[in-house]
Amino acid sequence: MGRGVSGRDGAGEASREDPAEGRGGHLMRKRLVGWVCDTALILYFVFALFPIAWMVILSLKPTDQLFSTYFSFSPTLDGYRTVLGDSEGIPFVRFFVNSLVVSVGAVALSLVVGLPAAYASARWRFKGSENLMFTLLSFRFAPELTVIIPLFVLYQKLGLFDTYVGMVWVLQLVTLPLIVWIMRSYFADLTPELEQAALLDGYTRKQAFFRVALPLVKPGIAAVSLLAFIFAWNNFVFPLILTSNEAQTVTVGALSFLGGDRPKYNLTAAAALVSVVPPLLLALTIQRYLVRGLSFGAVKS
Structure with a gap:
């Protein structure tokens, strides 16, 4: 008899806990979707802004390092001076x-x-x-x-x-x-x-x-x-x-x-x-x- 009552009490406690667990799982899934969307947006903006960043990098490269390096170079403003100074x-x-x-x-x-x-x-x-x-x-x-x-x-x-x-x-x-x-x-x-x-x-x-x-x-x-x-x-x-x-x-x-x-x-x-x-x-x-x-x-x- 005691076991029957305790069994019913355990089932009631489990039923009371299930909605909370469901809400917690839903919240985790929502956060996961948000992280995925934020990551996708960041990757998209990096992809969209990379041409502008590459233009800035190119404009700061000296002529002798223009084709020999990608990101490792000695930045200089000589390109801007040449463009604005009519030296070419x-x-x-x-x-x-x-x-x-x-x-x-x-x-x-x-x-x-x-x-x-x-x-x-x-x-x-x-x-x-x-x-x-x-x-x-x-x-x-x-x-x-x-x-x-x-x-x-x-x-x-x-x-x-x-x-x-x-x-x-x-x-x-x-x-x-x-x-x-x-x-x-x-x-x-x-x-x-x-x-x-x-x-x-x-x-x-x-x-x-x-x-x-x-x-x-x-x-x-x-x-x-x-x-x-x-x-x-x-x-x-x-x-x-x-x-x-x-x-x-x-x-x-x-x-x-x-x-x-x-x-x-x-x-x-x-x-x-x-x-x-x-x-x-x-x-x-x-x-x-x-x-x-x-x-x-x-x-x-």
Whole structure:
């Protein structure tokens, strides 16, 4: 009789302990899955960032150790001094300035034209307006190689080859559709009642655009300006074909160090890292507006 009672008590105790053991096993499995996911993410980031780390290593290698070692070498800044000092006969600093001029010029011109166009397309719809907008967007979709030959011929005839004006003009194919389409969504998210109230107060449509609509989309303007600048700065095909020396940009000029009997990969890496500085500094400068601009309109009341 005592054994029966004790047996039942033991079974009851085991049943009371089972849920705790189950929760403990579930917690261990959850932690194990978390460790596996964290390890996979770390490995992915190492894989993704390794090219940048390798570029830094290459840029710090001296020329005589460029092909003889991998990670064991005597780091030096001679590569950066050579790139920025024009000692190789390659005016990289001028290419850098060219990129700044044409990229800022292209973004500025695209904003002047694109912001009113985006506002108009968001506020007024007419027959064929969507087709017109899609045609504008198709300029961004089309491969640059499909239009480069006619552009090359036109630039030769019009005297725009290897000029700042020619580069700023052709980069509109890259920056203008981007600005119009992105800013169109920002203006569409604004309630029209704000501008209607301004019109009732005596503002003209132009004043309502500049004093009411534009200030409200400043974060969006900052975000789209940065994106357009990066696209213009990184463009390779147009500077490669439509410039030769005077208006050549860093994307093409950095490859000049690969010429000769022995390619200077350390100088190319140094030039590439220097060319990353302007977009990076611009992103850090407008970071506050960039975060707000990218999330603008994501949550509506």
